[in-house]
Amino acid sequence: MTRYAFLELTSCGDCLSELYMNPEINKLLEEGEIVYWPAYGIVGDPEEIGEVDVTFIAGTVRTRRDLEELEKFRRISRIVVAYGTCSIYGGLNGLTALLEPRAIADGEYVKLLMPTVKPVTDYIEPDILVPGCPPTREVMARLAKTLKKYISGGKPEKKIFLIPGEVLCKHCPRRPSNPEKAEMPGIRDPNEVVDDGRCFIEQGILCLGPVTANGCNHLCIRFNHPCMGCMGPARGVVDQGLNMIGSIGSILLKSREVKLLFPGLAKELDKLRDPMGYFYRYTLPKAMLTKLALRRRGVE
Amino acid sequence: MDWEPWLIGFLSKWTAGIAAESAGVNRVRYSPNIVLINVPCCGLISPIHVVDAFLQGADGVYIGGALPPANCHYKVGNFKAFKRFYLLKKLMKQFGIEPERIRLEWFVSPQYRKLAKTIDDFVDEIKKLGPITGGVEE
Numbered sequence A: 001m002t003r004y005a006f007l008e009l010t011s012c013g014d015c016l017s018e019l020y021m022n023p024e025i026n027k028l029l030e031e032g033e034i035v036y037w038p039a040y041g042i043v044g045d046p047e048e049i050g051e052v053d054v055t056f057i058a059g060t061v062r063t064r065r066d067l068e069e070l071e072k073f074r075r076i077s078r079i080v081v082a083y084g085t086c087s088i089y090g091g092l093n094g095l096t097a098l099l100e101p102r103a104i105a106d107g108e109y110v111k112l113l114m115p116t117v118k119p120v121t122d123y124i125e126p127d128i129l130v131p132g133c134p135p136t137r138e139v140m141a142r143l144a145k146t147l148k149k150y151i152s153g154g155k156p157e158k159k160i161f162l163i164p165g166e167v168l169c170k171h172c173p174r175r176p177s178n179p180e181k182a183e184m185p186g187i188r189d190p191n192e193v194v195d196d197g198r199c200f201i202e203q204g205i206l207c208l209g210p211v212t213a214n215g216c217n218h219l220c221i222r223f224n225h226p227c228m229g230c231m232g233p234a235r236g237v238v239d240q241g242l243n244m245i246g247s248i249g250s251i252l253l254k255s256r257e258v259k260l261l262f263p264g265l266a267k268e269l270d271k272l273r274d275p276m277g278y279f280y281r282y283t284l285p286k287a288m289l290t291k292l293a294l295r296r297r298g299v300e
Numbered sequence B: 001m002d003w004e005p006w007l008i009g010f011l012s013k014w015t016a017g018i019a020a021e022s023a024g025v026n027r028v029r030y031s032p033n034i035v036l037i038n039v040p041c042c043g044l045i046s047p048i049h050v051v052d053a054f055l056q057g058a059d060g061v062y063i064g065g066a067l068p069p070a071n072c073h074y075k076v077g078n079f080k081a082f083k084r085f086y087l088l089k090k091l092m093k094q095f096g097i098e099p100e101r102i103r104l105e106w107f108v109s110p111q112y113r114k115l116a117k118t119i120d121d122f123v124d125e126i127k128k129l130g131p132i133t134g135g136v137e138e
């Protein structure tokens, strides 16, 4: 019988519950056995569990215990699935990356924390990576299909990345008819704008589509919400925020820059009050600048 | 303290790059702490290049482009650069890294004295700020 474990590190844990309820995955789980899932009362000493076939890991490594558990489960598992954006890029938990442990916890508890928060992929090599906050139904179906291949033994030769990874804009229903000519007419607050169905950026609303991987089938965009970047960087994107700054530099007010000159452009750019929060909502621990800032604190 | 800063400069070859060349021809000295790199246009320097320079140990990054509105060889490269680095500085501030570590200067081609002076200024300023690692021993 296939043995499954669910490991929830620091996270909200919702994506694993959702995974459990997915019919295709659920069928697999029913045919096998769940040997470890503390959130649902299936507990045990990882040392005594023995070999596990598939371990689903969600969340980030924030506490020292997270790291211990993670390493133990990598050792005893045949296939490790890093599930959800937190485990690959840091996700919302990653927003504490720059805070000192003392700013998050009091007294005794400070010692239980790692100096910073990092995704699972910074410590171990997973076999299958499933980004998404949460991963969509199609991706879960793809995961079920992939797992079926390896259920009776063996493991993937290379890491499998379960989403296509191309830029979200590529097949976006709002994609401008002539992207070369697209221009961002300023930086606007979404509630100032009456949505007219065009590309968000052409309406002055920041959308992280140009730097984000497509694994969601434009779910937010189809419901009139600009992309927040939850799938992580698209293939070829080094750093979501820095690449986005590059794009904004190219297309913001490009037909009026000669008139506005530097002061005018600066005034417009000042409307973006929290670039860090906006660009790195889901990937802060992976940002190049985070690395630089942490190095200054002596944290590598 | 025997720490010496080292800096990287990206110069647009049509303006600041020419200034650097004239500085050489006219034997104008500027601080040896900077390594200058000529690029076709300051509008193609990505924020990634700059942050990467910091990660590799540069204490400051100097960017020289064309004075707006009319001097850029590619017409609008300087505006692109301005927008990018203005935003990058804002972002760096949020990360707790001094935005003054990026210096933008704008040139009409052969202003070599200005180049030498601003580089020397910048080196002095970075000396005051200290190393990019914030003094942590590596």
Ligand code: SF4
Pocket: A168, A169, A170, A172, A173, A174, A175, A176, A198, A199, A200, A201, A202, A207, A208, A209, A210, A221, A226, A227
């Ligand atoms: S920027 Fe956003 S709205 Fe525009 S094409 Fe890209 S994903 Fe679609």
